[in-house]
Amino acid sequence: MRILVAMSGGVDSSVVAGLLKDEGHEVIGATLQLYDHGQATKTGSCCAGRDIMDARAVADRLGIPHYVIDAEERFRRSVIDRFAESYARGETPVPCVACNQGVKFSDLLGMARDLGCEAMATGHYVRRHAGAEGVEMHRPVDLDRDQSWFLFATTSAQLDFLRFPLGEMPDKEAVRAVAMKMGLPVASKPDSQDICFVPQGSYVDLVETLRPETLEAGDIVDATGRVLGRHDGIARYTIGQSKRLGDINTKSAGGVRQMVTRIDAPARRIVVGPRDASGRTEFRLRDMNWLVGNGQAGEARRTLRCGVQLRAREAVRQAWVMESDDGQAVVRLDEPAWPAPGQACVLYADTRVLGGGFIRLDAA
Amino acid sequence: MTVYLDANASEPLRPAAFEVMARAAFLSGNPSSIHAEGQAARRVLEDARQVLAEAFGTEADGVIFTSGGTEANALALHAFRRQRLAMGATEHDAIRTPARRHAQVTALDVTPEGALDIDALGAFLDSGDAALVCVMAANNETGVLHPIREIAALCRSAGAWLHVDAVQAAGRVPVTLDTLGADSLAISGHKFGGPKGAGALLTRAATVDPLIQGGGQERGRRGGTPPLPAIAGMAAALREALAEDGSQQRVWRDRIEAAAREVGARVAGADAPRLGQTSALVLDGVAAQTQLIALDLAGYAVSAGAACSSGKVAFSHVLDAMGYGVAAGHAIRVSLPWNVEESDVEGFIAAYRAMALRLGGAGRRA
Structure with a gap:
């Protein structure tokens, strides 16, 4: 069948393209350009300019057509802006879910349908089973690589169209071995980590640019509203965190260790409580x-x-x-x-x- | 087999050009050398220079060979850096990008048909002393021909230098410095069937401010040993291109546009004077990149927007300037090469129809 493979330029999706090609499918490679690479370039993450070139090199090696899809504006609006807005509300966002939900499984998947594809495959580690009542999503064989948590928002209709060949792989070494055997130029490329669009892992700088108020100083208070100290921006905190509380963490409340129990965005306050509180x-x-x-x-x-x-x-x-x-x-x-x-x-x-x-x- | 309908990106190499190139490639001499081998190479270079000089209406020393159209445009702009400059809103990035280095750059509006708004130019020239005006002869995406003679008359009376990016027009429609009234022209060999790697800046004045200095080649205006095979091939291709009238392409282009309209497409700049082998087809609601990929998978090579080095399809600033709004992301460019055949055109029409009927029309998601 004609199948579109979302190729990030990493080893996982490259192997997916190779496996499907070997099975005799008509494979079309597509790589999303999600942001301006001049502005956010980092190695060891998923989508720098280098990665587009890698994806193209893999497609050339496999002898499949490959296209770069411009999703910059959509990605900025649906992922990056919302990421910052979420912090501004006092939340701890998961941008990867928004990206999978929108840019990947709505836009790219829609394009795959438009191009007459019968399926779209990705390098995610998750399994798709045809169950009695329809398709089911399961954790992968390799639980160390489990990405099911990030894919929960996949709808049944999307799941029906999707394929995740790596869900059956025993471990990453097996995937790299396949890449090596296929002679893929990315076989020993490091894994991507963290948030792809954040340079040098410093999400705070990005959020500050988009929503400066989230990095303004404010009070750290206890549950009764008593001021215990100061913080340097609500975007630096998440529920359950006990770092960045300064000496509050150790000295207050009779030496009981504290942690963040609530982020009060409108008042710019971080609320803390004893670390052993029951939640x-x-x-x-x-x-x-x-x-x-x-x-x-x-x-x-x-x-x-x-x-x-x-x-x-x-x-x-x-x-x-x-x-x-x-x-x-x-x-x-x-x-x-x-x-x-x-x-x-x-x-x-x-x-x-x-x-x-x-x-x-x-x-x- | 892919049918190639992307001539405005690059025309297929003309066999006559290749023959000349192959001979030139075996000339060992450097055109700057004194010995007989050097002189033989220099003769080939100067013959090519003469061909270009005659074709574009200047003297031999008005021809400065460059690596292509981008360098020729950059060289023209370089002399005017940090001065007041205007350019058309639909210029190619080869003008737009270097123009950004100028202290004062104004983008002039175009009409909904894509031709430069003469009133906008007049207002610009009236508003202060302008050093340079850059307008392309033919647009790369729509083929629309700008009213260069009118523009030239305004520039002349205002004392502004008129540089014309003639990369898409050269070899396709008559362009000379005199007939256009331009002060300089940029051309690129591979846009009329020569090899990639050679172009020229044509001007009457012998002096420019060089971008690349070195051994004094091109009278000190462009350093570096010239790529003799590419330059000889460019001249041979130009000769052949000028001998063609393009009337057959125009007939087939019109056939493509009529078929595209039947399935709901619009043709950008259709009512403006334009090149006879270029069509900008707007299929509302269907992303240009989807159209491009669908046609490529069907075996037809076309393009959208200006080609970007990453390969991604960009939103068309040309159609945006023409007022197409969101539809500026829904257009593809079909440009028929010199060697297009009727079966290519018929095949493309069938592929385009099939795509438009499947993806276009009402009820489809945006």
Whole structure:
């Protein structure tokens, strides 16, 4: 079949293109240009100008057509601007989810359909199964590389069209071995890390440029509003953090270690509490995406007993999740935790992704 | 097999040019050398210079060979750096980018048909002493011909130097310094069937401010040993191009445009005087890059906007200046090469129709 491969220029998506080509498919390579490379150039991340050249070199090696797709403006509006706006609201955003949701799985996928492709493949580490009630998303074989948390917002229709050949790979070494065997020029290229559009890993500078108010100084207070100290910008903090609190962390409240429990953006205040405080059991999610059916006919809303994962690298917690109005949901954890607004809460049943949403600001 | 319909990016090499190039490539001598071998090389260089001089209406010493159109334009602008300058809003980046280094640069509006707005030029010239005006003879994306003679008359009475980027016009429509009334012209060999790597700045005045100095070549105006095969090939290609009238291409171009309109396309600059082998086809609601890729996969090489080195398709500043708004991102350029055949045209029409019927029209997402 004709299949479009989203090629970042890294080893993973390059191997995907090679594998599909070897299977006899008509492979079309596409690389998104997401930002001006003159302005944000860094190595070891996903989309510098070097990466476009690498993707092209891989396509040449494989003998497949390759195109560079200009998504700069769309990326700036739908990912970078929202990233900064989220900090301004006092959240901790996940830009990779917004990018997958919009630029990749809406725009590029739409283009793949327009070009007469029957599928689009990416180098994500996640598995797609044809289940009894439709396609399912699962964690990959290599749990160290699991990207399912970042892909929770993939709709059923998108999932239907997508292919993730690396989900079955045992580990990264196996992927590199395939690249080596195919003679791909990126076989030993370092993995990308962090946020691709942030130069030198300093997201604060970028956010400051776009939303200067998020880096203005303000008070650090306790739960009663008592001022304990000063901070140098709410965008530097996330819920659960105990760094950057200065001597508050150790001396206040009778030597009890403190951590951030709430970010009050309008008042520019960081609220702290004892580190061993128990957190909360109930919070709400917005922009829910469901990858599991309603179950019972006639039952309008879902109620699930499942695992939830509140951060990219964190263990699953047991919870009840109840669908509510307007694409929202309520989560009730068995044990209290510290959910951070803006982060994703992804629902799992064993390896399967059941859906997820973004943690609402009023959760804190 | 790909059908090549992207002549404005680069014309296919003319076999006559290649023959001349192959002979020139075996001339060991450096045109600057005193010995017989050097003299043989110099004869080839000077013969080529004479061909260009006659073709564009100047003397031999009014021809300065360059690496191509970009360098010729840059050389023309270089003499006027930090002076007051105006250029058309639809100029190529070879003008727009170096122009940004000038202290005062004004982009002059174009009409909805893409031709320079004469009133805008008049107002600019009235508003102060202008050193330089840059207007292209033919636009690379639409083929629209600017009213250079009128522009020249205004520039002359205002005392401004008129530099014409004739890269797309040369070899396709008559252009000489006299008939246009220009003070300098930039041309590029590969745009009329010569090899890539040679171009020229043509002027009447013998002096320019060099960009590249060195061994005094080109009378000290452009240093470096000239690429003899490319220059000889350029001259041979120019001779052949000037002998053609392009009427067959015009017939086929019109056929393409009629077919495109039937499936909902608009033709940018259709009512303006323009080159006979260029069409800017706007298919509303369909991203140019999608059209380009779909046609490429079907075996037809066309383009959109100005080619960017990264290969990405950029929004067309030309159609934007013509008032197309969001549709400036929905246009492709078809430019028929000198060796296009009727079957290429028929094949393209079928591929374009199929694409437009699948992707265009109402009810489609933007």
